[in-house]
Amino acid sequence: MSGDVPFSPDHADATATGRSGGSPPAVSTPFLHPAVGAFDDRVDALAARLRGNRIADRAMYGLSQAANHSLLWHGINLLDAAVGGPTHRRRAVRRSIVLAVDQAVVNGPVKMRFHRARPGHVVEHPHDLRRPVTSSFPSGHASAGACAATQLSRDLGVAPLWWGLAAAVGWSRIHVGVHHASDVVGGAAIGAALARLGERAWASDRRSAAALHDGT
Numbered sequence: 001m002s003g004d005v006p007f008s009p010d011h012a013d014a015t016a017t018g019r020s021g022g023s024p025p026a027v028s029t030p031f032l033h034p035a036v037g038a039f040d041d042r043v044d045a046l047a048a049r050l051r052g053n054r055i056a057d058r059a060m061y062g063l064s065q066a067a068n069h070s071l072l073w074h075g076i077n078l079l080d081a082a083v084g085g086p087t088h089r090r091r092a093v094r095r096s097i098v099l100a101v102d103q104a105v106v107n108g109p110v111k112m113r114f115h116r117a118r119p120g121h122v123v124e125h126p127h128d129l130r131r132p133v134t135s136s137f138p139s140g141h142a143s144a145g146a147c148a149a150t151q152l153s154r155d156l157g158v159a160p161l162w163w164g165l166a167a168a169v170g171w172s173r174i175h176v177g178v179h180h181a182s183d184v185v186g187g188a189a190i191g192a193a194l195a196r197l198g199e200r201a202w203a204s205d206r207r208s209a210a211a212l213h214d215g216t
Contacts, residue, residue, distance in 0.1 A: 052126075056175070076152065077093075114137040125177075146195070150199075
């Protein structure tokens with residue numbers, strides 16, 4: 001993954017695997033504005049209430065892992081392509097291409113622009129967790145979720161389902177302790193914006209191709 005940056009030990013991403021006991025939130029790394037840190041701390045205090053709960057931990061860690069490399073969203077696209085007709089297949093391919101571009105942008109130049117430390121207050125993890133070493137801001141999981149939800153809502157409807165799933169993925173990254181809340185909010189905003197740009201570019205290319213075809 002692009003954009004790996006070293007972090008100081010007191011803000012390093014947790015690497016151990018074991019019981020997670022609802023640790024109190026640590027003070028957030030100063031980032032952009034003190035209000036951002038205060039927001040992060042308030043949200044993490046909410047997340048800390050369920051850390052250590054076996055059901056919540058299993059659900060959040062499982063969801064976080066399932067969304068690694070956008071596999072959750074590509075899997076939904078693959079299923080849609082498999083059971084739908086030609087139109088569904090074309091749209092599924094478009095969604096996955098736009099999602100791949102979103103992740104290349106977020107995990108490349110955007111993360112390289114922001115060298116934000118990962119949260120360091122969750123030091124033990126009760127389940128398997130891929131430990132990212134890139135900048136904490138923005139959340140790639142949240143960006144992928146918002147990008148996918150924007151496109152799925154347009155193509156398939158049922159927007160509350162896709163946005164609910166995207167929100168759950170974003171929250172899982174806070175629960176497992178690898179992102180600040182503002183990372184998730186920022187990632188979601190970027191993902192939704194890139195999805196809309198991708199849709200416009202795709203539609204423009206199709207209109208241009210259709211016009212060229214009609215003129216021949």
